[in-house]
Amino acid sequence: xxxxxxxxxxxxxxxxxxxxxxxxxxxxxxxxxxxxxxxxxxxxxxxxxxxxxxxxxxxxxxxxxxxxxxxxxxxxxxxxxxxxxxxxxxxxxxxxxxxxxxxxxxxxxxxxxxxxxxxxxxxxxxxxxxxxxxxxxxxxxxxxxxxxxxxxxxxxxxxxxxxxxxxxxxxxxxxxxxxxxxxxxxxxxxxxxxxxxxxxxxxxxxxxxxxxxxxxxxxxxxxxxxxxxxxxxxxxxxxxxxxxxxxxxxxxxxxxxxxxxxxxxxxxxxxxxxxxxxxxxxxxxxxxxxxx
Ligand SMILES: C[S@@+](CC[C@H](N)C(=O)[O-])C[C@H]1O[C@@H](n2cnc3c(N)ncnc32)[C@H](O)[C@@H]1O
Numbered sequence: 001x002x003x004x005x006x007x008x009x010x011x012x013x014x015x016x017x018x019x020x021x022x023x024x025x026x027x028x029x030x031x032x033x034x035x036x037x038x039x040x041x042x043x044x045x046x047x048x049x050x051x052x053x054x055x056x057x058x059x060x061x062x063x064x065x066x067x068x069x070x071x072x073x074x075x076x077x078x079x080x081x082x083x084x085x086x087x088x089x090x091x092x093x094x095x096x097x098x099x100x101x102x103x104x105x106x107x108x109x110x111x112x113x114x115x116x117x118x119x120x121x122x123x124x125x126x127x128x129x130x131x132x133x134x135x136x137x138x139x140x141x142x143x144x145x146x147x148x149x150x151x152x153x154x155x156x157x158x159x160x161x162x163x164x165x166x167x168x169x170x171x172x173x174x175x176x177x178x179x180x181x182x183x184x185x186x187x188x189x190x191x192x193x194x195x196x197x198x199x200x201x202x203x204x205x206x207x208x209x210x211x212x213x214x215x216x217x218x219x220x221x222x223x224x225x226x227x228x229x230x231x232x233x234x235x236x237x238x239x240x241x242x243x244x245x246x247x248x249x250x251x252x253x254x255x256x257x258x259x260x261x262x263x264x265x266x267x268x269x270x271x272x273x274x275x276x277x278x279x280x281x282x283x284x285x286x287x288x289x290x291x292x
Contacts, residue, residue: 001237004156004186009130010048010108014184016233018107018131019045021180023053024079035084035271040110040139047138052231063230071223073276078220078285081267082210085287086179089208090115093175098204100174102126102163104155104193105181108135112148121146124168126153155181156189160196173204182211187244194251201292207257208289211248217281248288257290 008015026041028034045053055061066073090101090111099121103109106125117123123144125132129152136150153162168174176197182190197207224235253259263286265279275282 002186002240005154007128007130010134011050014238015107015128015131017180017184017235017238018127019048019050019053020227020231020233020235021079022108023056024076025083026057027076028080028083033273035080035273036087038083038110038114040113040142041108044108044110044135044138047134050231061230064226069223069226069230071217071219071221071281072226074217074220074282075223075227077268077273077276078264078282080273081264081271081282082179082285082287084271085262085267086177086208087111087115089177089206089289090117090175093206094118094121096204098173098175098206100124100169100172102151102168102174102176104176104178105184106135107131107180109179110139110142112144112146113139113142115145117145119146122149122167123147124149124151124163124166126151126155126159126163128152128154155185155193160200163200168200170200171202173202174200174206176201176205176207176209178207178209180210182209182245182248183239183242186240187242190245194246194248198252198255203292205292206289207252208287209248210285210287212242213284213286214242215280216284219277219281220284248290249286252288252290257292259288259290261286261288263287 022041023045025038026045029038064072102124104126106127112123132150149166151162151166153159228235249259249261263283265275265282268275
């Protein structure tokens with residue numbers, strides 16, 4: 001159950017969803033044909049010290065095999081596809097000369113360490129304090145590419161101030177990312193977030209995000225329920241209803257951004273990977289990039 005000012009660490013409430021995403025990246029990272037390499041994912045999940053996630057990492061959890069949890073493969077492949085897509089997004093932004101990257105709700109995203117950002121790049125990672133503390137402590141020995149700045153902020157409150165205070169420059173073009181975030185924000189906070197991104201974006205800025213579609217695949221919902229049973233994390237009840245939100249595609253287009261949406265099945269197919277099940281099952285989310 002969510003409340004207006006609720007807070008969390010990496011093992012509780014919305015914080016633990018960062019752990020779920022990272023466990024999925026760790027599983028993908030082990031595949032010989034992985035769509036990306038995230039050498040930090042396994043270490044981050046292990047450091048959280050939750051036995052169930054250790055078992056998932058060791059592949060010792062038959063309760064989450066596809067036969068016991070139909071749809072779990074969809075969850076894995078969704079994370080693989082979106083990670084690939086947002087990695088390409090940042091690479092393209094860097095190639096276009098953008099030097100300021102802002103990862104909203106960064107969680108245990110290790111792009112600041114694992115992507116080859118050119119020198120002169122600053123990666124701002126915003127999240128709640130305990131999530132960032134955990135990541136900084138666990139990756140203390142790792143060397144980020146470029147400069148990494150932690151922004152302790154809550155996206156339901158005055159986060160632009162926290163961003164300014166860590167050296168963000170609104171007159172420079174920015175590449176924004178909101179990955180696996182929007183459904184954890186109340187509708188009014190999501191609507192405000194778009195206003196704030198728009199206000200802070202110099203010409204040439206880009207934004208990439210992922211948002212749930214109105215129709216959710218029954219298989220994915222069932223897989224999340226199964227993960228809840230197995231891990232004890234109440235995944236579904238952490239999400240806010242989708243009603244009352246601006247559609248990101250229309251919202252950014254109306255403000256003059258050039259919007260390019262895509263879907264997870266197309267990303268997987270483009271990577272030469274077979275889509276598990278029917279395309280509409282994995283396409284419970286839309287991916288989008290917009291350029292000002
Ligand atoms: C599913 S995780 C995604 C993390 C990361 N973007 C990824 O894809 O791995 C959701 C993240 O959103 C963060 N988050 C949710 N609501 C937030 C808020 N109001 N302010 C800051 N961070 C928030 C959580 O702490 C968590 O790290």
